[in-house]
Amino acid sequence: MRLSSLTMVLCGVLAPLPALAQGDPKAAEEDAPVQMQNTSAGGAAAAPAKPAPAQTAQKPAVPDVQTPQGPPPSFGNSSPVVTGSGGNAGNKAEGFDFHGYFRAPMRIGIGARDNPLPDQSPTTLHAPVVPDDQYLNWQYTGHQARDWAELYFSYSKGWAKATAGILAFNFTDAAWKENLAQFGIAQGWVTLTPELPWQNVRLEAKVGSFWGRYGMAGRYDAGYYDTFLFGRTHTLGETLRMEIDVADWTLWGEQGFGVRRPNPSIYNDARFTLVNHLHAGVSWKKTVDLSLHHFYTWAQEEDRPGSALTNVPNGNMSVIGADVRVDANMYGYLYAGFSHISAENARVVGPAVEVIHANGGGEFALGITSNYLDGPTRQSNGNGAVNTLLAQYELSIANILTNMKTPGQRYWGEGPDLKIAAFTMVNFISSDDPDMDGVRKLKYGFDLNGRIKSWLGLGMRFDRLQPNSRIPEQSFAILSPRIVFRSDWLAHEEIALQYSRYFFNQRECGNTAEPLLCTQPPAAPTLPDGFGATTTNQDPGNRGAPATRPDLNVIRLQASIWW
Template identity: 35%
Template sequence: MCLLLLATVATVAAPGSAARIARAADPASNGDSPNSAVTTLGLDPAMSLDPSAPQVGALPGGVSPAYGRKSVKEGDWRFDFHGFLTAPLNVGFNTREMPLPGQEKNVLHAPPVVPDDLETFSHTGVVPTTYARLNFSQGNGLVSANMSLVARQANASTSFLEPASQQGVTDLFVALTPAPYRNMRAQFLVGAFSSRYGSTGEYDEGRYGTPLIARVNGMGEQASLKAIWGDFTLMVEQGLQGQSNKPGSSIIPDVSSDFADPGAGSSFASHLHVGVGFRRWGTLGGHYIRAWSQDDRAGNLALDGGLDISAADIRLTLGRFGHLYVAFARTQAENARTVSRMISVLNTKGGLGLMDNYLGRLSNGTGTLTTVGGQYDLSIGKLVSYPTPFYGDGPDLFVSVFGMQTHVSSADRTADNITMRKIGIEGTYSLLSWLAVSTRYDQVAPHVGMDDLSFAVLAPRLIFRSDWAATDQVVLQYAHWFNGSRTTVRVGDPPVPDPTVIPDSGVLSLSATMWW
């Protein structure tokens, strides 16, 4: 089998390092200074996160694998292979209420029992999870065939086989990148891929690992056009995607099928995005996504469902003054119960996922989510060394501030008029070429006004690496949870909230990460 993907050059993204500025190293780039005149088009600015970027949040210490380089000449055919992996051991600590003879009072949980499920608003990303992605591509500066392989579990570490965690071929598409004119760049993707909008990180999904607007997964096309007009870059992106299979009524929704939903119909998504960038300082964007289902196989009584997502965002890349991203998104759902997982809002799985985590089971998928969030990253080393360039090859203090809030209006009275909020801060000090120390603090309120459901997390960590700008790290972390009296976790298959389960108070993690 020919293994292919558009991944291009993967280099480490320490603050200010050559890896971090992999996109700025594009031949079209004119340097780090915001005052540089833009003469030709580079890969930035962009409306969405590159499809080949790993679907994970930011790594500890403010580093991000940066993808995006392609063959410069149309006749320069080449094969590229790049990848990303994170392999953690996570152990949760708790106590038994009434231990019997032969039972210890203290208990260990792996995976830990904490309120950090990806699909829920409570997700912070503090606990690392297993993830591997291999990107392959074959092509030149005009056309490339692309493929990615993804897994979210390593079989050597599991006590039972989870077929759904071995995702296999995830992206499979052909990319065309013509340059109609010197000051124009076009890109056409045809095939199966994910389009992510609202990623708070400069080159990744941010500290929460959550696109604030939406993720569209499907088979179809996406066309992008960028053009320079003076100091401005004008951007337009359009996409139409659908799904290539549908679970039948006889399918068993269990672990082996990733709890497939036979009640969801064949779904489609059409989306349009427009934006304007000023030099290399910032980008202002507007987004509209329409996802819908009108499938008679969803059930004779099932109503056609739809999701309308309207959003605006601003991204400021200010050189030594850091990177800021802020987004506002409004998701209007109407009978979205039948909309499939090809659309993901705040990491939920389709319309049913929205109901389970936000709108309530009695809403039939009708309601509104209003979300605002953002992230600000700053390298103190880069700031104070100016005008001398700093590439992360020395001591540095990297700081991130992040947060988001979602307000829910729902046809289900039990889920109506609920505001959810979370904020966090992370600081990382690079002491030596092989050592950095970091601390992260998060506060999460799943229901503002009900403090007994809220919790906080304090996570100090040590980061070991092979060099200042290495593409590897081993992280030793202890995260302590300050849980409210009614902080709730999800347990079981499929996972559902269980207020009778007492969450773990602490989690010890040892993880290894590398990208190439």
């Protein structure tokens, strides 16, 4: 019943579009075609994570098996989408294309020994032990994003295009071969953009395994927090999108459906999951965009033999909301959005949709349940709601000066500039777990990016995070100045040297009887050596993190490029 109602809504949005196209042929001739929104590419590494214990069954007294890699985030705050998919293909010639992106960060955490031996230095060096480098956790910031690579190969003929994506993290030559990090051929889909009899109408269909991305705060990516306000799909399925230009306006509607198979581990509560999603929006002069979004994911699979969680009801999770983005030229770029997530027995809902730093409802300890609804005693059973506000504002000083000199013109990056950005996200939680019911999460920050020469830039980013409004001891901040090198003003590559200083309200819990009154590791620590990783929450025989307290200082040298 719910699905049929949603389908009727979509039909109501899409059905009038051809009639509108016929009614304004002049507008079709005067207006340039608008590129269709890309919802298929981008990516950056998430950190390995571990399962949370089942909530209704006892586990055997052995270490948990390692869980699969979480879905990768979009690839940074300044790189455009690398796999295009817009507009009618027309009579495009047959051919091949290749796009990609990678980032390769060298990261060094600086620690200290409390009681060094005579042949030991008081200073220690190790992989960073920090609270914000697990991508599928609310505390993620991007200051310490890990290595990631993606390669997209495509073949086009006429208005059909086939794309395959190879994705991976944890570069093996500089680390070790981690099978779960090598995704291999992770995506494959066909895009159809048929020619239509109306020049101002565009239709796009996708079928296969691909990302649909909705609620991105950046101009071209997921913004400084590298997350999705409404969701990014991780399914096999389809999407259908239609756009129409009417004078200065562009109207669009989109529908999608897909399925996600769960990881078969007996410690994973998630089950076979389905998702239906609807979207609609309007754009004015490519300056103001307003859109509405709705996701509904659900699981109704039988109990599997060996599952630690049995005889549980069907689960579902829905996301609904709206966002607006304004490109005001000299006055800057603004994104603002609101989403409401409602969860019902969501711990069995798989990671068909990744939303606000969470992977589905209950995928190990990576979903909405562990990241938002559960407190330390895990009493929510996946029931609750999360209301989220996300905003980002960017301003270019060079663009202001360009407009003052020649009104209406834009600065396109060829010259010195100072870019200022501010961003924030706040979450209001309702939960069946009294420890989390009424809790507010808040994080905010700013970034300064100065381009001095064609080859040299200076920048600085600051973030403040308050994970739990009831426990101020868990809050912390990060300040990261950086030097950036490029080969030209508009170069695709970037070499960045960064230093990060962490400021903790309470770095360590001095009283072991109060383990919550200090900075907390992610619900699913980054294994094998991230903050919170131990020998008991990963594969038998693996060593844990080199330190139990988070680092104060981290050095990072990163190379990145897109093409």
